[in-house]
Amino acid sequence: MMKLMGWAIALAAAGLTPVAAGAQATGAAQPQVTSAAPAAATPAPATTEAATSTPAPSIDYAAPTPGIGVPDGRKGVQDQVTAVGQQAADFHDNWLLVMCAVISVFVLALLVWTIIRYRRGANPTPSRTSHNTAIEVVWTLVPVLILVAIAIPSIRLIRAQYSPPPADLTIKVVGNQWYWTYQYPDNGGFEIVSNMLKEQKDVKPGDRYRTDADGPPLLAVDERIVIPAGKVVKFIVTSNDVIHAFAVPAFWTKIDANPGRLNETWVKVDRPGVYFGQCSELCGARHGYMPIAVEVVPEATFNAWVASKGGTPKGAAPAEAEAAPAEAAAVPAADNAAVEQPVTNQPAVAQN
Numbered sequence: 001m002m003k004l005m006g007w008a009i010a011l012a013a014a015g016l017t018p019v020a021a022g023a024q025a026t027g028a029a030q031p032q033v034t035s036a037a038p039a040a041a042t043p044a045p046a047t048t049e050a051a052t053s054t055p056a057p058s059i060d061y062a063a064p065t066p067g068i069g070v071p072d073g074r075k076g077v078q079d080q081v082t083a084v085g086q087q088a089a090d091f092h093d094n095w096l097l098v099m100c101a102v103i104s105v106f107v108l109a110l111l112v113w114t115i116i117r118y119r120r121g122a123n124p125t126p127s128r129t130s131h132n133t134a135i136e137v138v139w140t141l142v143p144v145l146i147l148v149a150i151a152i153p154s155i156r157l158i159r160a161q162y163s164p165p166p167a168d169l170t171i172k173v174v175g176n177q178w179y180w181t182y183q184y185p186d187n188g189g190f191e192i193v194s195n196m197l198k199e200q201k202d203v204k205p206g207d208r209y210r211t212d213a214d215g216p217p218l219l220a221v222d223e224r225i226v227i228p229a230g231k232v233v234k235f236i237v238t239s240n241d242v243i244h245a246f247a248v249p250a251f252w253t254k255i256d257a258n259p260g261r262l263n264e265t266w267v268k269v270d271r272p273g274v275y276f277g278q279c280s281e282l283c284g285a286r287h288g289y290m291p292i293a294v295e296v297v298p299e300a301t302f303n304a305w306v307a308s309k310g311g312t313p314k315g316a317a318p319a320e321a322e323a324a325p326a327e328a329a330a331v332p333a334a335d336n337a338a339v340e341q342p343v344t345n346q347p348a349v350a351q352n
């Protein structure tokens with residue numbers, strides 16, 4: 001009977017598989033069209049926001065610093081650029097890993113000692129001892145102490161992660177199959193659409209392709225999220241279709257983007273630079289091709305960037321909107337040096 005049921009289940013599974021695969025294939029074909037549409041639609045909010053004034057020129061984007069905010073082949077976690085990330089990496093590297101190593105070595109040594117000392121050849125008549133109060137107390141108490149030693153810093157870390165200071169800036173992050181959109185409600189509500197940059201050989205002549213200044217292959221995007229340095233940035237994360245996840249390893253940030261729900265995370269990054277992440281929830285055929293790039297810039301540069309996207313810098317009254325682009329246009333010249341610094345001499349000074 002059980003065997004029959006097993007066969008029935010196996011047959012049903014075999015029958016269902018092609019259907020599921022077919023559904024995914026059609027799903028993969030369709031959104032190709034939709035993914036192009038929002039990109040084309042992006043300028044719309046920008047033009048309505050800044051209908052009267054000419055948008056300021058865009059800022060100069062920073063090139064990534066090797067080893068910071070990008071994977072560089074090293075093992076272990078990326079260098080952390082947020083306080084929470086530093087606390088978490090410290091907990092992982094200097095506490096959990098050490099504990100794991102000590103416990104593993106101890107158990108291995110016990111095992112080796114038992115195998116050699118109590119093998120049949122060396123110990124032909126085994127002991128019949130079945131209780132030893134002292135050992136039983138020890139092997140109950142020691143694991144409890146180990147768990148407490150993990151729980152205390154762990155709870156401290158959770159408290160740091162989930163009790164954010166008041167946000168200076170809120171950004172709405174929306175996952176889509178297979179790109180990200182970012183909305184800036186504090187700056188007039190403009191939206192940017194961020195797609196992965198393809199390699200030169202994969203684009204039509206004349207189309208934009210990835211260069212090293214954009215970032216590494218599979219991580220570089222056409223539109224980065226730009227955030228001001230030293231400010232608390234709150235990300236409200238959601239999705240338009242399936243579950244994605246917004247993750248930037250150098251910030252110790254990873255949170256699911258669920259359709260119909262709002263999740264929240266936050267960062268405060270002091271070091272200007274570019275930091276890369278990826279969608280971290282299997283979300284379909286092109287899951288591996290929806291990277292995230294965050295550029296942290298000085299506040300004046302951020303305001304210039306906001307103006308260049310047709311938004312209004314926070315606190316600027318609508319009446320001043322006309323003056324803002326002029327001011328913003330002047331800013332990039334002064335700030336270019338600051339923005340380009342991370343490329344050359346800034347790396348590691350702040351963090352290592």
Ligand SMILES: [Cu+2]
Nearest residue numbers: 244245279283
């Ligand atoms: Cu995704």
